[in-house]
Amino acid sequence: MTIRTANDVTGAVLAVMAQTPDPRLREIMDSLIRHLHGFVREVRLTEPEFREATALLNRMGQLTTDTHNEFVLMAGSLGVSALVCLQNNTDAETDTTSQNLLGPFWRMHSPRVENGGSLLRSPTPGDAMFVGIRVVDGQGRPVPGAEVDIWHCTPQGLYENQDETQADFNLRGKFTTDGDGRIAFSSVKPAGYPIPMDTVVGRMLAAQNRHPYRPAHIHALVFKDGYKTLITQIYADDDPRLETDVQFGVTETLIGRFQRHEGAHPDHPGDAGPWYSLDHTLVMTPGQAVLPRPPIK
Amino acid sequence: MTIRTANDVTGAVLAVMAQTPDPRLREIMDSLIRHLHGFVREVRLTEPEFREATALLNRMGQLTTDTHNEFVLMAGSLGVSALVCLQNNTDAETDTTSQNLLGPFWRMHSPRVENGGSLLRSPTPGDAMFVGIRVVDGQGRPVPGAEVDIWHCTPQGLYENQDETQADFNLRGKFTTDGDGRIAFSSVKPAGYPIPMDTVVGRMLAAQNRHPYRPAHIHALVFKDGYKTLITQIYADDDPRLETDVQFGVTETLIGRFQRHEGAHPDHPGDAGPWYSLDHTLVMTPGQAVLPRPPIK
Numbered sequence: 016m017t018i019r020t021a022n023d024v025t026g027a028v029l030a031v032m033a034q035t036p037d038p039r040l041r042e043i044m045d046s047l048i049r050h051l052h053g054f055v056r057e058v059r060l061t062e063p064e065f066r067e068a069t070a071l072l073n074r075m076g077q078l079t080t081d082t083h084n085e086f087v088l089m090a091g092s093l094g095v096s097a098l099v100c101l102q103n104n105t106d107a108e109t110d111t112t113s114q115n116l117l118g119p120f121w122r123m124h125s126p127r128v129e130n131g132g133s134l135l136r137s138p139t140p141g142d143a144m145f146v147g148i149r150v151v152d153g154q155g156r157p158v159p160g161a162e163v164d165i166w167h168c169t170p171q172g173l174y175e176n177q178d179e180t181q182a183d184f185n186l187r188g189k190f191t192t193d194g195d196g197r198i199a200f201s202s203v204k205p206a207g208y209p210i211p212m213d214t215v216v217g218r219m220l221a222a223q224n225r226h227p228y229r230p231a232h233i234h235a236l237v238f239k240d241g242y243k244t245l246i247t248q249i250y251a252d253d254d255p256r257l258e259t260d261v262q263f264g265v266t267e268t269l270i271g272r273f274q275r276h277e278g279a280h281p282d283h284p285g286d287a288g289p290w291y292s293l294d295h296t297l298v299m300t301p302g303q304a305v306l307p308r309p310p311i312k
Numbered sequence: 313m314t315i316r317t318a319n320d321v322t323g324a325v326l327a328v329m330a331q332t333p334d335p336r337l338r339e340i341m342d343s344l345i346r347h348l349h350g351f352v353r354e355v356r357l358t359e360p361e362f363r364e365a366t367a368l369l370n371r372m373g374q375l376t377t378d379t380h381n382e383f384v385l386m387a388g389s390l391g392v393s394a395l396v397c398l399q400n401n402t403d404a405e406t407d408t409t410s411q412n413l414l415g416p417f418w419r420m421h422s423p424r425v426e427n428g429g430s431l432l433r434s435p436t437p438g439d440a441m442f443v444g445i446r447v448v449d450g451q452g453r454p455v456p457g458a459e460v461d462i463w464h465c466t467p468q469g470l471y472e473n474q475d476e477t478q479a480d481f482n483l484r485g486k487f488t489t490d491g492d493g494r495i496a497f498s499s500v501k502p503a504g505y506p507i508p509m510d511t512v513v514g515r516m517l518a519a520q521n522r523h524p525y526r527p528a529h530i531h532a533l534v535f536k537d538g539y540k541t542l543i544t545q546i547y548a549d550d551d552p553r554l555e556t557d558v559q560f561g562v563t564e565t566l567i568g569r570f571q572r573h574e575g576a577h578p579d580h581p582g583d584a585g586p587w588y589s590l591d592h593t594l595v596m597t598p599g600q601a602v603l604p605r606p607p608i609k
Contacts, residue, residue: 076373
């Protein structure tokens with residue numbers, strides 16, 4: 016059709032989208048056009064704003080490297096990653112999920128640790144943390160023999176691959192759940208940390224008066240045949256930014272109840288304390304066990 | 313607020329957007345979130361589709377160079393550029409506009425040509441074309457003394473800066489309207505041409521069974537103090553792809569009525585013909601005269 020006025024454009028584009036042979040791509044493109052054009056119309060996007068928008072989108076792709084994914088960071092900062100995670104994983108019975116974002120710091124081939132072992136591979140100052148995690152199914156039955164990959168940052172907010180002072184794979188380890196579905200380890204309590212601010216996302220956060228912090232958390236990736244691979248984070252309930260996570264990643268189910276203990280831990284009489292303990296439950300659902308690929312650029 | 317289920321995410325994000333101090337940015341972000349989340353919810357975007365989408369967006373930015381703008385090409389291919397142009401330029405009285413897309417091939421400092429002169433700066437095979445353009449205001453009164461920058465491609469679909477066989481600035485020229493608002497020039501009739509297909513846009517077009525062609529057109533940029541700078545294209549009415557422009561750029565107002573004449577033009581008895589003539593009217597509206605910047609990357 017020939018376009019006469021602005022009112023004709025969306026109909027003309029939708030008519031073209033309707034010719035897409037693949038039904039899923041057709042569905043996606045139809046919805047994308049209606050929402051994208053709806054946005055452009057609703058805000059009456061100006062020509063200078065359109066030029067600025069395309070320049071920012073190009074810049075975002077150009078900021079992406081092997082170690083930084085600007086579009087994933089933006090998707091998190093606009094709540095899209097959280098929405099995609101939740102709408103694909105919510106358990107119908109409980110209306111909740113143990114699933115959460117993978118994040119950019121997962122590494123393959125984390126070293127094996129025995130249950131009860133430590134994640135410290137080089138001296139790492141900080142408050143000691145003793146963690147017990149129980150993996151269960153939707154009926155609360157233990158999931159034994161599951162592989163649980165754990166990783167987190169230091170009390171300074173740095174993962175080992177961001178920090179030359181830490182040994183390779185410090186604060187990372189791979190466990191196997193026992194007959195009761197449990198793993199246990201000791202480490203130091205992680206802190207929240209800011210996402211990179213020298214980015215388009217950083218400019219947006221500054222313009223919105225938003226802080227760039229993620230609340231403190233422990234990552235877990237749980238793998239067992241017959242279950243959907245569980246990618247999750249356990250958030251520290253004493254973090255002051257728990258309700259303002261820049262990535263909208265915190266859900267109620269994922270808040271870990273850290274108990275603070277004053278003084279030295281009985282097994283570590285040399286430490287002044289305080290120390291923390293955490294007992295947390297993760298729920299797996301039946302499904303296909305797939306290991307994540309390293310992040311796509 | 314702490315998020316419990318997928319239903320909570322959009323409200324939590326909108327509450328953050330509402331704190332944006334700048335009112336225009338606040339309006340844009342609010343609308344963007346509602347439409348972006350609305351799209352993600354409506355199609356129930358899956359986790360693999362989300363990863364693929366962010367990878368494609370990153371790739372688009374990385375394809376953008378000094379001479380190629382992938383996000384602008386995509387915006388055109390989804391009708392967004394046409395929508396932005398039309399909603400910012402439609403004249404209330406006529407419900408139409410002479411404005412159209414600038415495109416990526418405009419160059420500053422096009423050489424001056426006298427009215428009636430030729431755009432050929434090196435031998436350029438093709439059917440001769442004699443063009444008269446009249447520039448008027450909304451009341452049909454001539455706009456004299458306006459600067460009119462003209463550029464177009466060869467019958468092979470190549471602009472001079474894409475084609476080593478053409479002289480610098482071939483098929484480009486800058487004119488000044490006479491007392492009756494007119495300019496005139498001769499050239500060779502341009503052809504339609506495909507947009508670059510080794511791109512993300514190209515993959516999308518292939519998946520949608522869409523041809524990559526723009527219909528044949530002549531670009532014009534008209535500048536005069538007191539008028540909104542007129543950026544436009546005049547489309548050849550005999551192009552078979554007039555109603556399927558891959559960039560959704562053709563509006564009824566912008567279709568040029570080319571007349572075909574068999575045999576030699578009286579002034580060029582050596583040519584076998586045919587030759588073409590075109591008389592076209594462009595309408596300027598009062599406003600601020602600004603020259604476009606070179607395309608933003």
